[in-house]
């Protein structure tokens with residue numbers, strides 16, 4: 305590696321989501337009845353859509369954002385097509401917006 309390339313690597317900031325990677329393939333599906341902290345209204349809405357459990361990527365994102373012990377922070381999710389990314393980010397957003405009223409930008413989803 306050349307000196308210039310080394311300098312470039314050193315200047316890349318280490319963001320929080322880079323520090324603690326989660327391997328979604330080691331996470332299992334989770335029935336809604338066992339999902340921590342879920343708002344009962346959200347559970348009912350999902351059941352009406354015939355969704356009875358969360359896919360692994362959805363559970364992983366839920367645990368990182370809602371809980372238990374979740375907190376608001378940036379996340380970078382890399383998961384195959386059709387694995388459920390849309391609900392992975394939408395469910396925590398709906399849950400958080402339903403329980404706290406704050407008039408400002410609360411979530412930004414960037415898909416690439």
Ligand SMILES: Nc1ncnc2c1ncn2[C@@H]1O[C@H](COP(=O)(O)OP(=O)(O)OP(=O)(O)O)[C@@H](O)[C@H]1O
Pocket residue numbers: 354355356357358359362383384385386387388389390391
């Ligand atoms: N927990 C779930 N239970 C049952 N079906 C689900 C669940 N989550 C998502 N689905 C369904 O699985 C399909 C794929 O989900 P989705 O489109 O969100 O995946 P994706 O990872 O966002 O795909 P893409 O990469 O194409 O955007 C959709 O038909 C969706 O309705």
